[in-house]
Amino acid sequence: xxxxxxxxxxxxxxxxxxxxxxxxxxxxxxxxxxxxxxxxxxxxxxxxxxxxxxxxxxxxxxxxxxxxxxxxxxxxxxxxxxxxxxxxxxxxxxxxxxxxxxxxxxxxxxxxxxxxxxxxxxxxxxxxxxxxxxxxxxxxxxxxxxxxxxxxxxxxxxxxxxxxxxxxxxxxxxxxxxxxxxxxxxxxxxxxxxxxxxxxxxxxxxxxxxxxxxxxxxxxxxxxxxxxxxxxxxxxxxxxxxxxxxxx
Amino acid sequence: xxxxxxxxxxxxxxxxxxxxxxxxxxxxxxxxxxxxxxxxxxxxxxxxxxxxxxxxxxxxxxxxxxxxxxxxxxxxxxxxxxxxxxxxxxxxxxxxxxxxxxxxxxxxxxxxxxxxxxxxxxxxxxxxxxxxxxxxxxxxxxxxxxxxxxxxxxxxxxxxxxxxxxxxxxxxxxxxxxxxxxxxxxxxxxxxxxxxxxxxxxxxxxxxxxxxxxxxxxxxxxxxxxxxxxxxxxxxxxxxxxxxxxxxxxxxxxxxxxxxxxxxxxxxxx
Numbered sequence: 422x423x424x425x426x427x428x429x430x431x432x433x434x435x436x437x438x439x440x441x442x443x444x445x446x447x448x449x450x451x452x453x454x455x456x457x458x459x460x461x462x463x464x465x466x467x468x469x470x471x472x473x474x475x476x477x478x479x480x481x482x483x484x485x486x487x488x489x490x491x492x493x494x495x496x497x498x499x500x501x502x503x504x505x506x507x508x509x510x511x512x513x514x515x516x517x518x519x520x521x522x523x524x525x526x527x528x529x530x531x532x533x534x535x536x537x538x539x540x541x542x543x544x545x546x547x548x549x550x551x552x553x554x555x556x557x558x559x560x561x562x563x564x565x566x567x568x569x570x571x572x573x574x575x576x577x578x579x580x581x582x583x584x585x586x587x588x589x590x591x592x593x594x595x596x597x598x599x600x601x602x603x604x605x606x607x608x609x610x611x612x613x614x615x616x617x618x619x620x621x622x623x624x625x626x627x628x629x630x631x632x633x634x635x636x637x638x639x640x641x642x643x644x645x646x647x648x649x650x651x652x653x654x655x656x657x658x659x660x661x662x663x664x665x666x667x668x669x
Numbered sequence: 670x671x672x673x674x675x676x677x678x679x680x681x682x683x684x685x686x687x688x689x690x691x692x693x694x695x696x697x698x699x700x701x702x703x704x705x706x707x708x709x710x711x712x713x714x715x716x717x718x719x720x721x722x723x724x725x726x727x728x729x730x731x732x733x734x735x736x737x738x739x740x741x742x743x744x745x746x747x748x749x750x751x752x753x754x755x756x757x758x759x760x761x762x763x764x765x766x767x768x769x770x771x772x773x774x775x776x777x778x779x780x781x782x783x784x785x786x787x788x789x790x791x792x793x794x795x796x797x798x799x800x801x802x803x804x805x806x807x808x809x810x811x812x813x814x815x816x817x818x819x820x821x822x823x824x825x826x827x828x829x830x831x832x833x834x835x836x837x838x839x840x841x842x843x844x845x846x847x848x849x850x851x852x853x854x855x856x857x858x859x860x861x862x863x864x865x866x867x868x869x870x871x872x873x874x875x876x877x878x879x880x881x882x883x884x885x886x887x888x889x890x891x892x893x894x895x896x897x898x899x900x901x902x903x904x905x906x907x908x909x910x911x912x913x914x915x916x917x918x919x920x921x922x923x924x925x926x927x928x929x930x931x932x933x934x935x936x937x938x939x
Contacts, residue, residue, distance in 0.1 A: 495670045495673060497670055513672070515771075515776045516780075518773050518776045519776050519780050521672070521773065522776075522777055522908075523906075526890075526907070526908060526909060526910055529910040530910060530911055530912045604788075606905070611912070614912075615914060615915060616912035616913070616914060617907070617914070617915060617918055618907075618912050620892065620905055620913070622902060622904060622905035622906075623784045623788050623903075623904055623905075624903070625788055625789065625897070625902070626901060626902050627900070627901050628900070628902055628922050628926055631905075632919055632922060635915070635918060
């Protein structure tokens with residue numbers, strides 16, 4: 422009956438998927454993937470696949486929810502019923518409600534909400550396939566979707582988790598590593614400004630290990646930041662090509 | 670997004686005053702930067718609960734009650750009892766709390782308290798198994814906020830822990846492979862670790878512990894760090910719309926470590 426804990430670090434010090442402790446999974450990010458949304462992005466991080474869309478700034482309904490001095494940022498993190506092994510009920514779980522809140526609070530510091538009083542900015546995140554690190558990948562994608570929507574930002578927000586598995590500090594945990602590991606430390610930051618916008622942890626770490634994990638995750642964020650900027654740049658290269666193609 | 674809470678507002682004058690004081694190293698209620706408000710913990714206050722405790726942290730008041738039952742174990746942990754933490758921000762506690770299902774604030778509160786207890790293995794769940802795969806104890810920890818004056822997380826974490834330490838489990842008899850309650854026998858629940866949550870707020874670039882409600886409304890962000898009896902970190906949660914610098918995060922860890930052992934000694938006697 423007891424669930425066996427799989428071996429997470431091999432004899433050669435490599436992880437189950439062949440990565441070294443400090444390696445990220447292969448990441449593919451793309452911007453402007455949904456026609457209806459004001460901004461959108463898609464991310465594949467290993468086997469994790471997530472879509473993010475932004476609508477707004479737009480009129481807020483019901484009106485009494487509006488704020489006189491700034492926009493209201495709303496965020497929904499949601500997992501598709503087919504995104505996990507055992508079908509997940511589509512109704513929002515307590516976990517999804519908590520993650521919606523922390524993702525919103527991770528993105529909010531990057532925005533100039535005071536530019537758009539009495540409006541709403543909606544961020545919708547759908548996890549299509551989950552293999553660990555979904556809250557962080559959601560933030561990475563959602564911040565690109567916000568930039569894609571043309572909303573002024575202080576910086577992009579990049580996110581990734583560090584953690585401890587089989588006694589070793591590792592970066593960008595998969596689902597198995599998260600479930601059977603000793604600790605998980607998701608972190609989001611604005612790398613250009615050196616500011617941490619999300620930090621959580623569960624598991625057990627000494628304060629020294631925790632500080633190391635924070636540094637490792639920050640290092641991962643900086644690498645993801647470069648990929649985010651590249652994805653945004655690619656979008657404008659594409660637009661430019663389209664315009665030039667239409668020229669005389 | 671129905672679960673979003675309507676955040677209370679603070680007047681600009683009050684906020685300015687709080688920031689002004691903080692920049693001078695002072696606080697609205699006269700405390701130092703790293704001082705907690707007065708803490709009072711009282712155990713065993715609810716007769717109908719198998720364990721209970723009330724925590725007063727300044728004007729913040731929280732009651733935690735533990736109810737015990739028998740349940741099927743979860744399929745992925747057939748040899749473990751079940752711990753379920755829930756929080757209710759009841760409307761009598763604050764003008765900003767409304768009746769209805771728990772909003773995101775209540776859910777975050779319950780989940781952060783839960784993570785501290787679970788990660789530190791304060792309650793050894795494997796000892797709560799009666800028949801593997803069939804019958805286990807289930808502990809419902811219900812956190813009831815009675816008056817909201819800020820720092821609900823620290824007060825709730827203390828209340829939940831104190832209530833668990835106060836908890837007695839009823840006995841059982843096995844009859845033809847069935848588990849029957851036996852309320853003539855009572856066993857004390859073994860609590861093996863003492864996780865203590867310490868919330869550090871970033872107000873205008875300064876770090877302070879135990880923010881009161883006005884300080885929470887003026888703060889940029891907060892970070893809650895839960896420390897177990899060995900001084901290890903067992904849960905962390907950043908909240909609020911603002912940010913922390915890396916140096917502030919590292920400083921907050923050191924503050925939490927120090928304050929946690931102080932709190933643990935004061936409140937739980939080791």
